[in-house]
Amino acid sequence: MGKIEEKKFQKLNALLKSSYELFITKGISQTSIHDIVQKAGVAKGTFYLYFKDKYEIRDRLVVKTAERLFLKGYQELQKEKFAEEDAAKMFEEKTIFLIDYVLEELQKNKLMLQFLSKNLSRGFFHLALEPHEYSSEVKLIDYYYKVLEENPTVHLRNPEIMLFLIVELAGATSFSTILENDPISFEQLKPELYSAIRAIIQSHIEVDGHET
Amino acid sequence: MGKIEEKKFQKLNALLKSSYELFITKGISQTSIHDIVQKAGVAKGTFYLYFKDKYEIRDRLVVKTAERLFLKGYQELQKEKFAEEDAAKMFEEKTIFLIDYVLEELQKNKLMLQFLSKNLSRGFFHLALEPHEYSSEVKLIDYYYKVLEENPTVHLRNPEIMLFLIVELAGATSFSTILENDPISFEQLKPELYSAIRAIIQSHIEVDGHET
Amino acid sequence: MGKIEEKKFQKLNALLKSSYELFITKGISQTSIHDIVQKAGVAKGTFYLYFKDKYEIRDRLVVKTAERLFLKGYQELQKEKFAEEDAAKMFEEKTIFLIDYVLEELQKNKLMLQFLSKNLSRGFFHLALEPHEYSSEVKLIDYYYKVLEENPTVHLRNPEIMLFLIVELAGATSFSTILENDPISFEQLKPELYSAIRAIIQSHIEVDGHET
Amino acid sequence: MGKIEEKKFQKLNALLKSSYELFITKGISQTSIHDIVQKAGVAKGTFYLYFKDKYEIRDRLVVKTAERLFLKGYQELQKEKFAEEDAAKMFEEKTIFLIDYVLEELQKNKLMLQFLSKNLSRGFFHLALEPHEYSSEVKLIDYYYKVLEENPTVHLRNPEIMLFLIVELAGATSFSTILENDPISFEQLKPELYSAIRAIIQSHIEVDGHET
């Protein structure tokens, strides 16, 4: 990378980093371009060399933040060992593991959760599974298909819709319990949520063409 | 009601109505106080006689809109006949009926859905079940307890949490499918959603103290 | 006084009292008509039955406040005994006594002092000596002429101008020292001020047509 | 100075000049930011680039105006010749000269006088003698100490307090006479004022440690 290229990259990153911190702490509408460039140590005009407006930077940050989260969850999943006795059971456990990992991370970082929940235009599912304009990474859904291929005896009636249901259920209920303790605490929610997720998975598993 | 009281009521309503229409069509941040009062045909100062700011009127509208929706659903439910053979089954059917009614209404009025989904600070569940500052109505949860009392043989392990899970699942998945047709169409979603809801209900039903 | 008359009087007084307290504590420009009528417990429109605007009520309060102050000073002066040996000396002592009384009162009530100093359109002298639109009381100047008549041997070259000089000097210097301790403290100022006043008086006394 | 610096300086000056003229003619509270920027030929936002609000510009103008006045008086004083026979007498004459110069200037420019008298937060003395946030100039008090050093036989008991008394006396009495001709005309006041000032000075002069 040339010297100029490097400088450009530094400025871009400074802007992204400053925005993220300000958005997280003050909220987006309370953050002005002035705040961002000041924190980043660049001039106002420079902002417009890299972004169209505040909302473009927001969208990039939401996607980036969520991707990092799921990627880390996926990496942790790889490290874990699961009993291989029952393919269906294992699949269920892995799903719960991943959901649990992501929710625990969000609970640890409530500012991030707040940022995500307030700026998720199209639901939590998309962050996890859908390709995106600013994104490039491998998606969770790919992993699911891989797992399914590895276990020819396990059939999911409709794996994509099932995931959609699970992810949105987990997202919607945990956002409100973590941030507001309302209507119950997150700790109270978890067993019930995972039990519901298991119920949904079970209702989607077909063995030898017969629904369980 | 005196003449003055009546006029006040009219102004209040004009402001609420204008705001609703503008919020629905232009979005809240794109709507100025100027727009609202002009459409309502009152003076700018008058707005501040009735509301602290734009966000107070928004909150009132969100609550009012959602309550109307659930109340209508509840009224339709009362009109409906359900086969009484099986208490558990009947309970399941009624739940599906209500959810279905609300979602169908939202599908018919996408602007309203958009307005609700963008301004629901604490999740869809609260609109349906929780008391609210600006609200006074009987809540759905009351009906559930009544039904449960009527059927002593049916026990729900945790009715409130179960409803929370169901309502949030329905809300989150239908918002995105109705508004974006993404990741699937609403029509594709419905059977899967209802099947998931049934799975959740089943996993909560206990008969004679034994979980099914 | 009739019942209606009495009620009117009560409202007028409530408005004056509320205004005074608000002006004193918040300042005039920070006080709105709304504040005044609310504190007085009357309707907004009622204010305009009694006063043209905020500034009319301010002017009345300034005059009333200052008159009360000088009247009390005058009454204290009457109670006091002065050695009668020397007419000129006695006159000097009485003048100092009165000035001192007023300044001590102002030092005790700094909010009042602030109110007066900020709203004295035409100098401190006028409060003490000049007739005023809203005033009716006997003025200090009358007393001076009486004292002079009682002492045919003492002549003041120009009693009215002398008083003007003394009162303005005392007002201007004590306002700033009491409120700001600047450039010196009020306690430091007093001996110097009174010495200067005595110098001015001496330079105005003529005995048998010869200046002293 | 660069081109940009120059432009900034021009804008700043345009704003100061416009404000001054508007404050002088319409009064401060009657002058809006809109008026100022329009007269200055700059955009509204530009005002806030240079000043926090209307009151900051007012304070700067008051200080600037007063300093210019005293500086001119001081310069005129330097040109003047005084008989050197008597150090004490000369000191007295110089003091009167300066006071007279300033008061004559104020009489010529009543709008300026009005502006100063209405916006002098801490008395006239401070303008003449005290350092100030927006000020940098040499102060009158310095001159006094210099004169005193040059005349070792003349001792002022308390030069600073004496000046305070004189300046406030002159300010308070001349403001009201010039602006209102009340209680006497300025022309009538002058001999009496200067006679009082001389009396104050005399009462402060000590020769060889003995008060005169």
Add this chain to the structure above:
DNA sequence: TATGAATGAGTCTTCATTCAT
């Protein structure tokens, strides 16, 4: 006489965006 709902002009202030340097 008293009320207080209604008015709407008027003010401050912010801020995204531009463009000459």
Add this chain to the structure above:
DNA sequence: AATGAATGAAGACTCATTCAT
């Protein structure tokens, strides 16, 4: 590529005053 001074539209909100009741 980078700057940051300048812009001015846009918005929120206040408040003295009026007037129908």
